[in-house]
Structure formats: C-alpha cells, structure tokens
Amino acid sequence: MEPVIRGALTAEATRSQHLEGAAHPDFVDPDVWTLDQHWLDQAGRDQIMLDLLYDYQSNVALYPAWQAWMREHQPPMLLPWGRNDQFFSESGARAYLDDLPSAELHLLDTGHFVLDEQLDTVVHLIDDFIGRHTP
Numbered sequence: 001m002e003p004v005i006r007g008a009l010t011a012e013a014t015r016s017q018h019l020e021g022a023a024h025p026d027f028v029d030p031d032v033w034t035l036d037q038h039w040l041d042q043a044g045r046d047q048i049m050l051d052l053l054y055d056y057q058s059n060v061a062l063y064p065a066w067q068a069w070m071r072e073h074q075p076p077m078l079l080p081w082g083r084n085d086q087f088f089s090e091s092g093a094r095a096y097l098d099d100l101p102s103a104e105l106h107l108l109d110t111g112h113f114v115l116d117e118q119l120d121t122v123v124h125l126i127d128d129f130i131g132r133h134t135p
Helices: 002-007 011-019 030-040 045-073 090-099 114-133
Strands: 078-082 104-108
Touching (some): 011 030, 045 090, 078 090, 078 114, 090 104, 104 114
C-alpha cells in the first residue's frame, strides 16, 4: 500500500490533481501545483502525508456518526463542488442532501481543486451564503 500512496506525492501526481477534470486546464496557474509540491517535498513531510493518506480509510467508519449529527442539527451548508472531481464524486456531493435537504450544492465545471478555476464564483457563493446565514 505504501508505494501506491507514495506515488500520490510525486510532482506529476500533484500536477494531475490540479488539472484532471478542469474545464480549462491551460488556464490553471502552474504555481498552484508547484507550490503544493514544494511543501510536499519538505523533509519529513512524506511520512506525515503517508500517515494522513493511509488514515483516510478510517473516515468511512465515522460517516454514520457525522450523518446523524447533520440530520439532528441541520447546520446551514454550502457545497461548492467540482463536477469532475476524481476523488469526491458528484454522487458523494448529492449524498449530503439526504441528511441536509436545505444544503446548497453547486456543481461547478471543474475538478478536485475548485478554486483553481472557479475562485470568483466560489467567492460570490460564500459571500451570498454568509449574508443569508449571519444575523
């Protein structure tokens, strides 16, 4: 398992995470993945990331508790989501609506890193959302 996870820490994998699913990959600033990779390449960071990525599997066991909390408390939720996200699918985004029917899901034509292409859109969504949910 470690070699697979370690493969996610390479420069090519980092670049791919930013470009895969992007509607206009040529417009994504290369600084975003270059800076990400810079921090991933720092001494000792590989073990931290290996531990974190390996531990993602424990999240699934916690889903029922998170879902129960959301159903009980019904917090306002804004979900700006990349329709073409290679890690978190559209069906995963829509699943939030099962527990939070009033959640605001916005499927945007982009990949995993929504802000790479849709920053202005997301800023507007956040501003509007906060304006409606803040006294």
